[in-house]
Amino acid sequence: MLSQQDLKQLAQKGISEAQIEYQLGQFKTGFPFLKLEAAASIERGIVAPNEADRKKYVEAWQQYKAAGKRVVKFVPASGAASRMFKDxxxxxxxxxxxxxxxxxxxxxxxxxxxxxxxxxxxxxxxxxxxxxxxxxxxxxxxxxxxxxxxxxxxxxxxxPKGLLLFHNYPEGPRTPMEEHLVEGALYAASNGEAHVHFTVSHEHMDLFKAKVAQKADVYAKKYGIKYDITFSEQKPSTDTIAANPDGTPFRNSDGTLLFRPGGHGALIENLNEIEADVIFVKNIDNVVPDRLKPETVEWKQIIAGVLVTLQEKAFEYLRLLDTGKYSHEQIEEIIRFVQQDLCCRKSDIKELEDAELVIYLRNKLNRPMRVCGVVKNVGEPGGGPFLTYNQDGTVSLQILESSQIDKSNKEYMEMFTKGTHFNPVDLVCAVKDYKGNAFDLPKYVDPTTGFISQKSKSGKELLALELPGLWNGAMSDWSTIFVEVPLGTFNPVKTVNDLLREQHQ
Structure with a gap:
C-alpha cells in the first residue's frame, strides 16, 4: 500500500510505517466510548477549599517556591485567530x-x-x-x-491569538502573550526568575520572538525579575495521516500522503521536554487585565498548594513502601489516601494479596499528578469533569470532551448535560517522581481516547484523526484532583466581540 515515495515522506517526518498502519486501523475500528460512573461534583470528586484551607495552600505554595524548585508556565499558543473573526x-x-x-x-x-x-x-x-x-x-x-x-x-x-491586542492600558495596549508574562511573574516566578514556555506554529515563530524581544524587558523591570522565555513547535512526528471515507490513505493532488496536525494532544511531547518540577498549563486566550488579576493569582497559588501538599504525602508513602517496614494500619492509611485524596478506587481491592496490593498502591502513587481548576457550568462549550472507568478497572477522575461520550446512551448524555462543572483548562502539574526523576509522560497516554472528525480538502471529503487530547486522554493515567475555582478566573475569547465583555475592558 505504501510506495517508496511514501516511506521517504514518513522518514522525513519521523513517523514509522507501524504508526501509519496503526492509525489507518483506527479509522476502520473507530474509538471506544468511555464508560462513565458519574459526573464529578462537590459531593463527589471536586474539592471546594474553605478560607482557612485556601490560606494554608497559598502558604504551602510559597514555601515550595522558596525551596528553589523550578516552575514553568506552559502556554499552548499555536492556534490562529481566524475562528475569532468568522462573523x-x-x-x-x-x-x-x-x-x-x-x-x-x-x-x-x-x-x-x-x-x-x-x-x-x-x-x-x-x-x-x-x-x-x-x-x-x-x-x-x-x-x-x-x-x-x-x-x-x-x-x-x-x-495567532497570542499576538492580537486584547486589553487597553494607559501605557499602551497588551497582547495575551504579554498578559501571560505578567501572570508568570505574579505566581510562577521562583529564585527571581519566571520561566514561560509558548508552543507556537512554525509560521508565527519569528513574530512571537520579535514581540518577546520588544516587551520582555519592560515586564522584567516592572516586576523585578528575570524572564526565561522559550518556544517550541508541534513536532511533525505527531502529525496524523488523513484517510478517505473508505479508510484508505488520502492523497494530495501530487500523489503525496496528506498529514494533519494531531490536535493539542500532540503537545504532550512538548510538555515532556520541559525541565521543571511543577508546570502550570493555561490557554493563550484566557487572560484578564491587571485590575482582575488578583483573583486569578490567588487561585493559581491555591491549586498549586493543593498539588505540592498531596505530592509530598504521596512521596512520604512511597518512601515508607521502599523500606518494606510498614504496619497493616499504615497500608490502610495509604489506601484511604489513594481512594479519598487522589479519588482513585478499585472495587476488588480487598481481594488483592499483600504483595499485589503494595504493587498496586505504588503504581497509583508514583505517577504524574495534576490539579485541575474547574468552574461552575454556565453553558460554555467544552469538556467536563467525570468519574470514569479506566483500562485497569479502576474508577478515577478524568476531563472528558463530548466526542468521548456515547450520544445514544441517555444516562451518559444526562450526566454530560446536567454536569455541575466545566473544564476551563486551568492545570498545574507535578512531573517528577519521589526520587527527582522526570516521568516519561507519553507512557501515561491512553491511546484509545482519540477521535475521528470529518473534514475536507480541495472539495474532497476526508477523515482526520485527533490524538488523545492534552488534558483528556494524554493525561489519562495521571493522578487527577479537581478543585472548584471562581468563574472570574475563566475569561476565554472565542469571538472578537468577547473582547467587549466587561472582564476584557
Missing part, C-alpha cells in the same frame, strides 16, 4: 453593505472599545486615506472590517 469574514463577503446581524451591529457600535482601535484606524488611514469614523459615516463598513482582517491591514484573520 466578520462573513460580513466582508456578504451581499449587503451595512451591519445587519446582531453580531455585526455590536462590533461596529462598540468599535472604539477594542484595544486594537488605534492601530486599525491607522491602517484605514494608510490604505483608504480615511480613518474609521469617516469610513463609517459614509457607510463603508466593509473597508473597516477588511482592514482588520486582511494582510494589507492588521492581518488579524491570519495572526
Amino acid at each position: 466578520m469574514f462573513a460580513f466582508v463577503d456578504a451581499d449587503y453593505d451595512v451591519p445587519t446581524t446582531d453580531f455585526e451591529k455590536k462590533y461596529f457600535d462598540n468599535i472604539e472599545k477594542f484595544a486594537f482601535y488605534d492601530e486599525l484606524d491607522a491602517a484605514c488611514k494608510k490604505n483608504e486615506g480615511k480613518g474609521i469614523k469617516a469610513l463609517i459615516s459614509e457607510g463603508n463598513y466593509k473597508a473597516v472590517a477588511a482592514n482588520m482582517l486582511k494582510a494589507e491591514g492588521l492581518n488579524y484573520g491570519q495572526l
